[in-house]
Amino acid sequence: MPTYLAPGVYVEELDGGSKPLEAAGTAVAAFVGFTATYPKDDPADPRGQKPRRVNNWTQFEALYGGFAPGIMLPHAVYGWFNNGGGAAYISRVPHVDENDAPIAVGGDDFVGSESERTGINGLVVADEVTMVVCPDIITATKGADGAVDLVTWQAIQVAMIAHCEKAGDRLAVLDTPPSLGPSAAAAWRSETAMYDSKFAALYYPWIKIGNPFAKPDNDEPKLLTIPSSGHIAGIWARNDATRGVWKAPANEVVRGVLDVEMKITTVEQEQLNPIGVNCIRPFGARGTRVWGARTLSSDPSWRYVPVRRMFNFVEKTILMGTNWVVFESNDEALWQRVKRTINAFLIGLYRDGALAGTTPGDAFYVKCDAETNPPSSVDEGKLVVEIGIAPLKPAEFVIFRIAQWQGGAAAAE
Numbered sequence: 001m002p003t004y005l006a007p008g009v010y011v012e013e014l015d016g017g018s019k020p021l022e023a024a025g026t027a028v029a030a031f032v033g034f035t036a037t038y039p040k041d042d043p044a045d046p047r048g049q050k051p052r053r054v055n056n057w058t059q060f061e062a063l064y065g066g067f068a069p070g071i072m073l074p075h076a077v078y079g080w081f082n083n084g085g086g087a088a089y090i091s092r093v094p095h096v097d098e099n100d101a102p103i104a105v106g107g108d109d110f111v112g113s114e115s116e117r118t119g120i121n122g123l124v125v126a127d128e129v130t131m132v133v134c135p136d137i138i139t140a141t142k143g144a145d146g147a148v149d150l151v152t153w154q155a156i157q158v159a160m161i162a163h164c165e166k167a168g169d170r171l172a173v174l175d176t177p178p179s180l181g182p183s184a185a186a187a188w189r190s191e192t193a194m195y196d197s198k199f200a201a202l203y204y205p206w207i208k209i210g211n212p213f214a215k216p217d218n219d220e221p222k223l224l225t226i227p228s229s230g231h232i233a234g235i236w237a238r239n240d241a242t243r244g245v246w247k248a249p250a251n252e253v254v255r256g257v258l259d260v261e262m263k264i265t266t267v268e269q270e271q272l273n274p275i276g277v278n279c280i281r282p283f284g285a286r287g288t289r290v291w292g293a294r295t296l297s298s299d300p301s302w303r304y305v306p307v308r309r310m311f312n313f314v315e316k317t318i319l320m321g322t323n324w325v326v327f328e329s330n331d332e333a334l335w336q337r338v339k340r341t342i343n344a345f346l347i348g349l350y351r352d353g354a355l356a357g358t359t360p361g362d363a364f365y366v367k368c369d370a371e372t373n374p375p376s377s378v379d380e381g382k383l384v385v386e387i388g389i390a391p392l393k394p395a396e397f398v399i400f401r402i403a404q405w406q407g408g409a410a411a412a413e
Helices: 057-064 073-082 107-111 121-125 137-141 150-167 182-192 229-242 266-275 305-321 332-351 375-379
Strands: 029-033 052-054 088-092 131-133 171-175 200-204 207-210 223-226 277-282 288-291 364-367 386-389
Touching: 029 073, 029 229, 052 057, 057 073, 057 088, 073 088, 073 223, 073 229, 088 121, 107 137, 107 150, 121 150, 131 150, 131 229, 137 150, 150 171, 150 182, 150 200, 171 229, 171 305, 182 266, 182 277, 266 277, 305 332, 305 386, 332 364, 332 386
Parallel strands: 029 088, 029 131, 131 171, 171 200, 200 277
Antiparallel strands: 052 088, 207 223, 277 288, 364 386
16 A cells, blocks of 8 residues: 555555456467468578468468469468458478488378477467468478378368367367268268367368369369368358358358369258368359358367357456456455456357357356365365356257147147
């Protein structure tokens, strides 16, 4: 308390109690793969491998050289921006030496090193990242004879999933191998890539875009077949901006797509959807749309992409916004301040339509009292807050029950 020695009127500023939580970002992608060139302005990173943020396609072109034959990452980044993505991180995997001579395009290079800040593991320094995309797995695994090394393919995707699970705040956006029919894709998912993770989502089939290298005077094909993960990540970002992270990023048009590698039917999708393969399907005048929103988890609680991403958002927001609590006096006054802070954030989400329930009491609860903080826990320096939220689940199956009606009295409501 200040000391007052002379008569007069004094003003004291008091802490209002609760502190507003600033919402964490939900839509920053990281791309790991090959680039046409790389930035050479950092002596500590002579090969341009450390993750670097880009905010638009022009900036990406200036740093990494834009499109180049035989590599997929530039197409994925372009699809990201074209579909609504904003900031992104680029983690370059070298495929040429300092003289631009090709070097052997392996899985360990994609996995990278946390300490050296390279590859997938180097993304540990990019705290903003919420999605991880590796479109150049095909470039690294396709041999001269056209055969794809599915063992290396799977090893890289396992590394993506492991990184996302360890970080706990991001999802891996995965592609199936190319040229698989629906039954083959289902078999690959169920018998080979037996991933079980709530931090990953898998998309099928590959997409076709306009080939930027096709010219009237050359024989390049007009369409280029590429993995869809960059475009999908952009749709996630667009969906977050227009509807919110709690809305399933599905039934959304994939911008920039001219066709899909495999056109599948509803019956064929019935093979794929239950095992967590999200399909991309053309719907005539309605365009080509994402027609699935499942994770690769066998746990029904974490079946849907928006549920996992919603929890990531809530957890990260609370984590970032409650650092002020550390080293405060661990008493009931602090418990009440923490409750008010978190309650205010969750009531805002409820009003935005992010939580299920007809009342706030149905949608969430926050418990921070003597029960969650007994003397033994307080003596250990712990403050424990228990939070429960009721996430929205997407209307994946819309069912209309229609019967003949003979007229007469109106049907009971």
